[in-house]
Amino acid sequence: MSRMQKMPEPELIFDRSRPGRIGCNVPRCDTPEVDVASAVGAVRDDLHLPEVSELDLLRHFTNLSHINYGIETGFYPLGSCTMKYNPKINEQTARLAGFANLHPMQPVATIPGALEILYGVQSMLIEITGFSTITLQPVAGAHGEMTCLMLIKAYHESRGEGNRTVVLVPDSAHGTNPASAARCGYSVKSIPTDAAGNTDLAALATALEEVGPNVAALMLTNPSTLGLFEPNIERICKMLHDAGGQVFCDGANMNAMVGTTRPGDHGFDCMHLNLHKTFSTPHGGGGPGCGAIGLQSHLEPFLPAPVIRMSEGKIIADEDRPQTIGRVAGFYGQFLMEVRAYTYLRAFGKEHMADISRYSVLNANYVRERLKDVLPPAHDRPCMHECILTAEKYKKEHGVRALDISKRLIDYGFHPPTNYFPLIVPECLMIEPTETETKETLDEFCDAMISICREAVEEPDLLHDAPSTRITGRLDETLAVKNLDVRWWPNQ
Numbered sequence: 001m002s003r004m005q006k007m008p009e010p011e012l013i014f015d016r017s018r019p020g021r022i023g024c025n026v027p028r029c030d031t032p033e034v035d036v037a038s039a040v041g042a043v044r045d046d047l048h049l050p051e052v053s054e055l056d057l058l059r060h061f062t063n064l065s066h067i068n069y070g071i072e073t074g075f076y077p078l079g080s081c082t083m084k085y086n087p088k089i090n091e092q093t094a095r096l097a098g099f100a101n102l103h104p105m106q107p108v109a110t111i112p113g114a115l116e117i118l119y120g121v122q123s124m125l126i127e128i129t130g131f132s133t134i135t136l137q138p139v140a141g142a143h144g145e146m147t148c149l150m151l152i153k154a155y156h157e158s159r160g161e162g163n164r165t166v167v168l169v170p171d172s173a174h175g176t177n178p179a180s181a182a183r184c185g186y187s188v189k190s191i192p193t194d195a196a197g198n199t200d201l202a203a204l205a206t207a208l209e210e211v212g213p214n215v216a217a218l219m220l221t222n223p224s225t226l227g228l229f230e231p232n233i234e235r236i237c238k239m240l241h242d243a244g245g246q247v248f249c250d251g252a253n254m255n256a257m258v259g260t261t262r263p264g265d266h267g268f269d270c271m272h273l274n275l276h277k278t279f280s281t282p283h284g285g286g287g288p289g290c291g292a293i294g295l296q297s298h299l300e301p302f303l304p305a306p307v308i309r310m311s312e313g314k315i316i317a318d319e320d321r322p323q324t325i326g327r328v329a330g331f332y333g334q335f336l337m338e339v340r341a342y343t344y345l346r347a348f349g350k351e352h353m354a355d356i357s358r359y360s361v362l363n364a365n366y367v368r369e370r371l372k373d374v375l376p377p378a379h380d381r382p383c384m385h386e387c388i389l390t391a392e393k394y395k396k397e398h399g400v401r402a403l404d405i406s407k408r409l410i411d412y413g414f415h416p417p418t419n420y421f422p423l424i425v426p427e428c429l430m431i432e433p434t435e436t437e438t439k440e441t442l443d444e445f446c447d448a449m450i451s452i453c454r455e456a457v458e459e460p461d462l463l464h465d466a467p468s469t470r471i472t473g474r475l476d477e478t479l480a481v482k483n484l485d486v487r488w489w490p491n492q
């Protein structure tokens with residue numbers, strides 16, 4: 001089907017239903033039959049289930065799956081989310097029986113192979129980030145942020161500085177940063193971004209003066225959600241350290257830096273990584289993921305237990321941690337995510353690691369250059385792994401919003417970029433192509449965007465009415481968020 005062709009409505013499985021038809025073969029019972037379901041009152045006749053053959057059911061679900069859009073069906077330039085391809089070899093290793101069938105309650109002595117994987121991932125991430133320790137226990141990026149703040153809190157308290165209750169967060173930080181700080185019991189003070197897209201140092205100095213001895217930390221997303229590398233990290237870290245605070249790096253955007261530069265060398269005290277963004281473990285649906293964290297040695301005593309470390313030439317799961325903040329997840333975190341990340345890291349190898357960041361930055365800048373005449377970049381300097389463009393002129397001159405451009409992109413067969421984030425850029429389109437896309441795909445996407453911008457001027461209603469080729473048009477997204485209902489109801 002061509003991209004601009006209207007997608008046919010899927011046939012309802014209930015139209016195929018015929019009384020008495022069954023879609024499965026239940027093995028013949030070789031014990032006396034007992035009608036347990038009726039005995040416990042579990043039989044219901046109000047369920048209205050379709051009665052179909054196995055093949056009809058299979059076709060139904062296969063056809064539904066073809067309506068779905070994912071990284072394996074097309075380009076998915078969702079900024080900040082790094083929807084890069086997850087190599088299939090990761091899935092093969094994660095399914096190896098020796099890993100997949102491990103029981104989390106197994107005695108540690110029976111899982112030396114698993115410990116070796118955990119220790120291996122930790123060691124490689126230590127080398128990549130430049131921190132002295134890594135823990136893999138947090139199960140999502142935001143969870144890693146919160147764990148870092150818990151360590152910072154424990155650190156301040158251990159020094160008798162429990163009065164440090166304020167966390168500073170630049171307004172170009174990821175939205176989960178202030179949420180994690182608040183969840184950790186901190187109050188949050190926002191620091192503005194200057195005209196160049198960097199943390200406003202004068203405003204930071206004023207905030208530090210105002211907060212005084214109560215400052216606990218600053219959370220810096222680098223590269224920021226503006227897709228820009230913060231050039232003043234060392235100065236910012238010094239300002240915080242002079243004030244007795246700690247500096248956390250939101251390193252979820254490590255895709256832009258891996259193999260090229262190391263946050264642990266920049267002056268940060270701790271950081272989190274999103275294995276599902278940079279190290280190609282599956283992303284979406286809220287996990288399960290891994291928000292590994294890296295830290296400098298002064299925070300090590302507070303690490304969540306168990307700590308996987310080397311002792312007398314053996315890898316151990318060390319539970320004897322008197323100052324630990326406790327566990328932040330069950331057992332060892334999401335072990336099979338670590339198996340996938342291990343596979344990815346080993347498949348790339350040290351010598352090719354920098355290709356990840358080189359190509360992700362190159363691809364984002366290629367898109368930025370090709371689109372800059374129709375969608376101006378928010379800042380006049382090269383971007384990192386994602387480019388931030390503004391559709392403000394189309395709104396002012398033609399009543400076309402960033403959202404309309406994104407919806408029209410669906411008609412062209414592409415997943416839209418992120419819209420209206422970061423909040424500080426008007427009519428924002430945030431495009432993250434990732435390193436896994438070819439120049440041909442980037443060109444097809446850019447051609448579509450240029451064509452849509454022409455339509456915005458010549459036929460704006462095409463954009464207002466988009467998407468017009470999919471099964472559903474525009475949804476009421478606010479209602480969908482507030483009143484999520486994904487079930488199909490008969491007779492509606």
Ligand SMILES: Cc1ncc(COP(=O)(O)O)c(C=O)c1O
Pocket residue numbers: 080081140141142143174176221250252253274277289291
């Ligand atoms: C910069 C940044 N920080 C933090 C997060 C939060 O990660 P998670 O969604 O795994 O909680 C994200 C998510 O994509 C992110 O892009």
